[in-house]
Amino acid sequence: MTTRSLGEPVARREDPRLLSGQGRYVDDIGTGALEVAFVRSPHAHARIVDIDVTGALDVDGIVAIYTHEDLPGRVGEPLPLLIPHDALTHGRTPYPLAKDEVNHVGEPIVMVVATDRYVAEDACDRIQVEFDFLPPVVGIEVARDAEHLVHDDVPGNVAARLVQESGDARAAVAQAPHVLELDLEIERSASMPMEGKAVFARWDADDTSLRVYTSTQASTSVRAAVAAKLELPADRVEVVAPDVGGGFGVKIVHPWPEEILVPWAAVTLGREVKWTEDRREHFVSSAHERGQLQHVKVGFDSEGRLHGLDVTIWHDNGAYTPYGIIVPIITTTQLLGPYKPGAYRAECFSLYTNTVIVTPYRGAGRPQGCFAMERTMDAIADHLGLDRAVVRERNFIRPDEMPYDHGLVFQDGRPLIYDSGDYPASLDKLKKLIGWDEFDDYRAAARAEGRQVGIGMACYVEGTGVGPYEGGFVKVETDGSVVVATGLTTQGQGHQTAFAQIVADELGVPVEKVTVTTGDTRRFKYAVGTFASRAAVMSGNAVALAARNVREKALRIAGEALEADPRDLEIVDGIVQVKGTPGATVPLSTVAVLSNPLRYAFDEETQRATQFATPGDPEKPPVAEDDEPGLEGTDYYSPARSTFANGMHAAIVEIDPDTAEISILRYCVVHDCGTLINPRIVEGQIHGGVAQGVAGALYERMVYDDAGQLLNASFMDFLMPYATEVPRIEADHLETPSPLNPLGIKGAGEAGVIPGASVLASAIEDAEGFRISRMPISPSELYELRQRHERREQNTTNTKDSR
């Protein structure tokens, strides 16, 4: 038997290369290329009156300087609105270089091409842009008040008004025995991959072809966009995502202005051109996410069961909407978590502000939704004096209610139907893991020592594996090695390992024989991209299906060679053999040779496939009419709808009574993403996600001032947690397979991050005894909240005394 590798904690095969500095990122490619720097807007909202580049012209090493006026045809047009939606009535996208107006600090205005980046930045310093200032619209309340507009032709700053509804929520709330209202806020953060964006383009004038290397999550779609904008046949454009140093969502947006401008400059100048984003640029010219105000009105009975949930959301979409309203769509649907809401209504206003655009960042609207629902669960428990776990449990969708139709539309345009999950079992595991029922004893013991501790929990359901499709290509080479290609990209997820495991198992070869290529349009032309926790589900199943085709063909050819019925054959360790008959074997390498009838031989192996070596039936063509040469196969996986993973987190925090410093003593995760391909990779995904969850709860935020300047645009002041700030993570798994796909798998990429702010707010609230409704929270803010709370208590006491 071939050792089964699916489900095993196989070590990540890409790690030795990546961890020893052998990775090849865009900036490692194209040494000697011309380099690009941009003059970016220093102002949040202004009209461009004049651009004077004369000061830069005599800088030694300048090759070209471009403004919007220089961009021809479609290159100069606004960038595409990638995901249109009926509710997005006022979608706006930027020009690649600003035309007339800038709408956020960091918007590109002038492109400088020079012999190197140093020279390009020198030139940028000498370019003068004259502005007429417009009033900046910064912050959700300011945008909502709409005293000033971001875009003159967008009334109320409202890009979209989206309503999701199931039943009559307002009536249900009005008739419920208990009603609570909560105002909740989550602030902005951002993906912050280690490698920023980067684009390198090489135009081959002799071949009239363009090759673009870009640090993207969607190379096939960048190819389509570049071809369209540059008006080149798609066939003459190749796009490669080499090693990508993290994405976390920001690189699914495309084409970025630079992804059009750099290839265009390469074609125009006939030179290799490269742009590598620096960290300061990434802060002000990529994308952010998370900023939302949320008002929850919930009706429930004395058991804590929901009767109706009426949510209003104000979403800050930044200056433009190139990625549509995906984030608010996800919030309004994924807010529901593992619960039955009774009647449900969510109304979301997506608002323009003069800040960096907002597009999905790992979690993508779910952390905000989770925050709304989980804070509501805690508030209900508090109101009724019930255990927080009990309230959650009473509202769970039960396993026997699966598949469960919420009656809403998900982000793939398909009905929101949960496929599987066992929420009560997950909760039970979590309570045991953290010791939920024993915490009161722990708290009492801690209190006796003068320590202040609290416990919290949060649950979520994550729609993963959204369509429309992915494809896979599998080929057995004549040396017995197996090459696999899929079109979606890799940003560190471990696809070289996970997809190899899947193909190795399907084919019956050792996993070491399999190599995987991703994100290279030369190798696979059709793909959607890596986002929404979809790669394992989509490409995993696609390569599995492709491998099954290859296996079927291998067994057919081997059957002819061994004069055996293919149904009696099996493949073990790369060798086809007759089940139960020792000796009758043919290696897959030979099957690969036989699959491709040859006229010419290059080595001993291939001699066996030449015309005079194979007898064959002289009446039949060497390649049958319905067959193709080669032991290879391609297939696609396209699901009817998404598959829904789930998880539950619990944390214990200790808070310093004097300094308000928050320490996470324990952080426990129970996670169910269906069948596990590789538990080690899934745990790694959870760990990274939890780190970003903790970041969003206690550290990271985007601090804009009223003028729209980002005050913390560096890693000195944007507090991405170090390893020292991330707690040890205790994880346990449940495996409830998805009935929707052949492998039974669900996505895991975003899981860890979703409940971070919710679970820590819950634990801090438990420790402090007052409501936490806004995250992230710093020790300083917690201290101020304590002071306010103490003053309020004082006032209450005074009032009572005066009676």
Place this chain on the structure above:
Amino acid sequence: MKPSGFTYHRPQTVDEALDVLGRVGPEGKVLAGGQSLVPMMNMRLAAPAELIDINRLTALDYVQVEGDGAGAAVRVGATARHTTVERDTAAFTVLPLLRQALSHVAHSTIRNQGTTVGSLVHADPAGEMTAVLALLDGSVEVRSAHGARCVSASDFFVGPLESCLEPDELATSAVFPVPEGRSGSAWLEVARRHGDYAVCGVGAVLRLDGDARVVAARTGYISVDATPVVLDLGEVIGRVPYDTADWDAAGRYAAAQLQPEGDIHASAAYRRQLAGVLTSRALSAAARHALARHDIMTEVPQ
């Protein structure tokens, strides 16, 4: 984030360095460990036309204990790395505060490259070593082609990121005096992340008499003003046995003396709260340290 152009000088001797500094004038900037200067140059917040790299001045790479009894001091040369100072056993024995504070200076990789004298010259009011120098009434030895002078800490720090150095001057060493008598010390701070600039940092040096009464207590603060702040809390605490001292009252007193400002990481009120809490904790720790150190030191054969 690429620096603008500059001329690079790499003098081999102190005299050569002073000569270059004298010639380039205000356009010059000394590069030691570069842990603050290089990022500032990359962000073009600093754009010196002439960069004078002193890393070849090995004569200034030293940490030495000078004198004994009253007047003993630890002298740190201009190219000594934070790590060298932090790990110096002789310096730690006579002046533990150096190691106590240095362990809070950024991360070990930064301490491996950054220099203690460089951080003093950088004069960042969040830099631990500025307050250590001020707390100990230390001084900086400064040389130019025209001579040498010794500047006390109270004169050295002029404002945020501003020392009293003239363009032609090089800080060649810093002198950290050893507190007299039965002293103990502590350094405490609260930072948003491990190794970050402190939201507030407090150092304490406290002296006990033979009956374990407090005879002197001083505290030094970072991140609460434009320059390091030093408070003398001896009178507030009073000459009382260390275990009856009201550290919390001393903390409240100290907090009331300070005028911290708010920023994106902390409100002014929170900084003041931290200053008070850390003062009382640092004083208490310094007292226990004095006691422990004294006991240990009496056991060492003379």
